[in-house]
Amino acid sequence: MNLHALRLFHTIASVGSVTRASELLNISQPAITAQIKKFEKELMLSLLKPQGRGIALTDAGEELAVLAKRLFAVEHQIEQFALNYRSGTIGxxxxxxxxxxxxxxxxxxxxxxxxxxxxxxxxxxxxxxxxxxxxxxxxxxxxxxxxxxxxxxxxxxxxxxxxxxxxxxxxxxxxxxxxxxxxxxxxxxxxxxxxxxxxxxxxxxxxxxxxxxxxxxxxxxxxxxxxxxxxxxxxxxxxxxxxxxxxxxxxxxxxxxxxxxxxxxxxxxxxxxxxxxxxxxxxxxxxxxxxxxxxxxx
The missing domain is CATH 3.40.190.290 (D-Maltodextrin-Binding Protein; domain 2)
Structure with a gap:
């Protein structure tokens, strides 16, 4: 699974907008859209759907967003653990x-x-x-x-x-x-x-x-x-x-x-x-x- 693409999806799900995700990540909207489409093809799931002038999460997208949030929260914990261990505040x-x-x-x-x-x-x-x-x-x-x-x-x-x-x-x-x-x-x-x-x-x-x-x-x-x-x-x-x-x-x-x-x-x-x-x-x-x-x- 492409974790970079999952991170892009996680950002979109968190902010509710491809445009906003593009600004936060400093990546062009077309590039993000292309990555997400490729990611959907890899998973064989539809994750985003049009809604008015923006996008919304599909049912599968809602479920994946919850899992992605947990995954990147654990990633943050690991990074914090490594930082604390290197600094000697834990151990x-x-x-x-x-x-x-x-x-x-x-x-x-x-x-x-x-x-x-x-x-x-x-x-x-x-x-x-x-x-x-x-x-x-x-x-x-x-x-x-x-x-x-x-x-x-x-x-x-x-x-x-x-x-x-x-x-x-x-x-x-x-x-x-x-x-x-x-x-x-x-x-x-x-x-x-x-x-x-x-x-x-x-x-x-x-x-x-x-x-x-x-x-x-x-x-x-x-x-x-x-x-x-x-x-x-x-x-x-x-x-x-x-x-x-x-x-x-x-x-x-x-x-x-x-x-x-x-x-x-x-x-x-x-x-x-x-x-x-x-x-x-x-x-x-x-x-x-x-x-x-x-x-x-x-």
Whole structure:
């Protein structure tokens, strides 16, 4: 079926006049009339009939006009869908995040993003560093947000630093090291409460010990979540090595205290990770752009 001719017919049916359709489409009346006659011959149906000095739709023409209106309405929907998808106002984003940004940064980012892109679907998975990296490599996530970049990561991964925060040693306020300066070997004699294996902060602590030829700490308690690990230290057991983003308010309220370890001043990188040489969907690009502009929203 000739869709161009159907569009001409749809325009005529909509405005009720070949003359008016000719003006709207900037096509001569004879050309439109010839196309319609050819279209009627193709369908083996009479669509238009004379009426006074103009034309009217036949019964078949009335029925076809309804179908044509539906067809071109769907065409408009498809065009609008493509436009919205290209601009990123619709679509979906699969986001993998480590615990630090998932709990302390992403909620505010998503709230701000959703104010502008409400129809974009978000699928967020919270995991440790190795899990987030693996999801990105397995194409199960479009973006990974890391709180602490791994020492080594595959060449297929591209990282973009957003900002850095400090890594702190913290203990309960009543601990003998609270607000004190100690050596790294002294600190490593304390029992530690840490996240599970695969946590970037845990790996940073072990790497620190290797760098300074210090004994590694005894990790007496291990949790799968930041909150649980911090709560145990607040309750008075052990020490933790953690991002200042996580514990700054605890320290300010006096629920935790810092321990200043001689010669140690480590930073923690908050970064966006994507797959190299792979274009992000428009919706994901919009999210990344918003995060760049507002990296530290609380």
């Amino acid at each position: 979906s984003i699969r986001l993998a995040a480590t615990y630090l940004p998932a709990h302390f940064l992403i909620p505010a980012w998503i709230a701000k993003f959703k104010q502008q892109f409400e129809q974009v679907e978000m699928n967020i998975t919270t995991t440790n560093s190795s899990g987030a990296l693996q999801q990105l490599l397995d194409v199960e996530a479009d973006i990974a947000i890391f709180g602490g970049i791994a020492e080594n990561y595959p060449d297929a991964i591209q990282t973009e630093e957003l900002f850095q925060d400090e890594l702190w040693f913290v203990v309960a306020p009543g601990h003998r090291y609270a607000n004190q300066q100690v050596t790294l070997p002294e600190m490593m004699k304390e029992p530690f409460v840490m996240r599970e294996e695969g946590s970037s902060t845990r790996e940073r602590l072990l790497s620190l010990c290797r760098t300074y030829n210090s004994s590694v700490p005894t990790i007496s308690l291990q949790f799968n979540g930041l909150h649980e690990a911090i709560t145990a230290v607040v309750a008075g057991y052990g020490a933790n090595f953690v991002s200042s983003l996580v514990v700054r308010e605890y320290v300010e309220r006096g629920e935790l205290a810092r321990v200043y370890v001689e010669g140690i001043n480590l930073k923690n990188t908050i970064a966006i990770c994507t797959r190299k040489n792979e274009s992000l969907p428009a919706s994901a690009k919009n999210l990344v752009q918003m995060i760049r502009q507002n990296p530290y929203v609380r």
